[in-house]
Amino acid sequence: MLANFASIDSLFYLAGLVAVIASLKVVTGNNTVHALLYLVVSLLAVAVCFYLMGAPFAAGLEVIVYAGAILVLFVFAVLMFGLGADETANAPQNKNVANMFGAMFLAFALLIEIVIIINNADLQQNLQANVIDSKAVGIMLYGPYLLAVEIASFLLLAGLLAGYHYAKPDVTRGPL
Amino acid sequence: MMVEMLWKLVEITIIIALLIPIAAMLVWVERRVIGIWQDRCGPNRVGPFGVLQSLADLLKILGKEDWIPPFSDRLVFVLAPVIGAMCVLMSFAVVPFSPSIGVSDLNIGLLFFLAMASLAVYSVVLAGWASNSKYALLGGMRAAAQTVSYEVFMGLSVMGVVLLTGSFNLREIVLAQADGWLIQSQFIGFFIFLVAGIAESHRLPFDLPEAETELTAGFHTEYSGLKFALFFLGEYLGVTLISAMSVVLFFGGWLMPEPLASWLSPLLWFIIKIIFFVLFFILLRTSLPRPRFDQLLKFGWVVMLPLALLNLLVTALLRLTGVL
Numbered sequence: 001m002l003a004n005f006a007s008i009d010s011l012f013y014l015a016g017l018v019a020v021i022a023s024l025k026v027v028t029g030n031n032t033v034h035a036l037l038y039l040v041v042s043l044l045a046v047a048v049c050f051y052l053m054g055a056p057f058a059a060g061l062e063v064i065v066y067a068g069a070i071l072v073l074f075v076f077a078v079l080m081f082g083l084g085a086d087e088t089a090n091a092p093q094n095k096n097v098a099n100m101f102g103a104m105f106l107a108f109a110l111l112i113e114i115v116i117i118i119n120n121a122d123l124q125q126n127l128q129a130n131v132i133d134s135k136a137v138g139i140m141l142y143g144p145y146l147l148a149v150e151i152a153s154f155l156l157l158a159g160l161l162a163g164y165h166y167a168k169p170d171v172t173r174g175p176l
Numbered sequence: 177m178m179v180e181m182l183w184k185l186v187e188i189t190i191i192i193a194l195l196i197p198i199a200a201m202l203v204w205v206e207r208r209v210i211g212i213w214q215d216r217c218g219p220n221r222v223g224p225f226g227v228l229q230s231l232a233d234l235l236k237i238l239g240k241e242d243w244i245p246p247f248s249d250r251l252v253f254v255l256a257p258v259i260g261a262m263c264v265l266m267s268f269a270v271v272p273f274s275p276s277i278g279v280s281d282l283n284i285g286l287l288f289f290l291a292m293a294s295l296a297v298y299s300v301v302l303a304g305w306a307s308n309s310k311y312a313l314l315g316g317m318r319a320a321a322q323t324v325s326y327e328v329f330m331g332l333s334v335m336g337v338v339l340l341t342g343s344f345n346l347r348e349i350v351l352a353q354a355d356g357w358l359i360q361s362q363f364i365g366f367f368i369f370l371v372a373g374i375a376e377s378h379r380l381p382f383d384l385p386e387a388e389t390e391l392t393a394g395f396h397t398e399y400s401g402l403k404f405a406l407f408f409l410g411e412y413l414g415v416t417l418i419s420a421m422s423v424v425l426f427f428g429g430w431l432m433p434e435p436l437a438s439w440l441s442p443l444l445w446f447i448i449k450i451i452f453f454v455l456f457f458i459l460l461r462t463s464l465p466r467p468r469f470d471q472l473l474k475f476g477w478v479v480m481l482p483l484a485l486l487n488l489l490v491t492a493l494l495r496l497t498g499v500l
Contacts, residue, residue: 063295
């Protein structure tokens with residue numbers, strides 16, 4: 001597989017291009033559901049990028065968790081609230097120049113960062129040489145990063161309890 | 177290199193060219209078998225024993241007007257059935273049919289299957305939304321809630337298998353069962369996987385997204401002609417896929433105990449096991465009533481999720497103490 005670097009590179013850039021175009025369509029479209037669909041495409045393209053960089057486990061989880069679960073909930077919410085038509089009329093009309101260009105500035109900083117990374121040859125070699133399988137991820141998670149995993153799980157537990165609290169029916173008023 | 181790639185393409189083409197007629201034939205098998213179980217004939221007019229019924233159905237469907245409702249979202253309306261059929265067909269890429277047949281030995285094969293199963297829900301949800309009709313929308317929303325809930329413990333139920341075999345690669349999972357099928361220790365996991373699989377392919381008794389008695393036809397109310405046929409194809413391919421995955425994960429794939437193994441080729445044994453599970457799916461459809469939607473969700477979260485977690489915990493414990 002590693003013999004034809006050129007084709008892997010071109011596949012990577014193709015997937016990256018798809019992700020960029022899809023992301024642009026997400027923020028420029030007027031239709032909520034179409035935007036969500038483009039977001040799904042963008043996430044799938046990013047998963048392909050992960051896979052080509054030698055992280056199949058991360059790619060699989062990207063599809064299962066983001067595209068398969070979180071965005072389904074987004075779509076579910078859109079269905080629930082009957083969105084979908086042109087929503088720009090309801091959007092706040094923002095005339096403030098600082099608000100418009102602040103986000104652009106942040107994105108520009110990220111772009112410069114990425115260009116520097118791509119230009120760095122050593123980093124590139126490291127990226128392409130290491131294939132990280134699920135076993136390696138598991139060993140890392142339950143080895144050096146055990147504390148972080150536990151903290152994250154406590155955070156999720158707190159979220160679960162809060163969700164339960166909000167969803168609990170009001171006993172004083174009875175159901176309905 | 178070139179020859180290898182060509183050979184792979186031929187293999188993929190053959191597998192798809194076999195799977196789609198098999199799924200179409202299942203429509204006839206289902207109607208015929210249900211007929212026999214209910215003490216009536218079933219479709220028996222077209223060809224010997226009615227085997228050509230699916231062909232007649234296909235010709236009829238090709239002759240129907242392929243109507244896109246003017247009030248629908250055209251792009252998404254057309255895309256939805258294609259997504260459904262494609263996700264299921266993609267899943268077959270990681271299924272090892274026999275020692276030599278199988279499209280890809282992906283090292284995250286099991287995760288790939290779960291990913292495709294979770295993407296398949298878009299088909300139903302988007303069909304429900306794009307149809308722009310109340311029945312379809314209700315069906316789509318039910319499908320989203322049902323699939324997201326049942327997906328959770330479908331993933332958890334197969335983690336016991338991963339724990340015991342130490343691999344996400346489906347071929348390695350089959351080979352690890354040479355000494356004994358995983359059903360011996362993972363029967364609870366198998367039960368949970370089967371229930372979740374029925375819910376994911378929204379077959380009876382879990383066909384709430386298309387419950388005829390209350391939602392006309394649910395998410396595909398507005399569909400006709402070829403697009404409706406694609407939904408149908410996706411459903412029957414889904415049944416075949418869940419049967420194939422049950423066989424691969426819990427019943428040793430193409431492996432059989434010794435006196436039996438030499439009678440037939442591994443591929444044939446694999447197909448026989450799949451047929452067994454497909455018939456079981458059909459039997460379920462004929463014998464169980466449909467639950468209410470809130471009962472379905474409650475059963476998922478209150479019974480199945482704790483059971484799946486407990487199964488995983490006990491399996492891990494037994495593995496750690498060296499019993500398994």
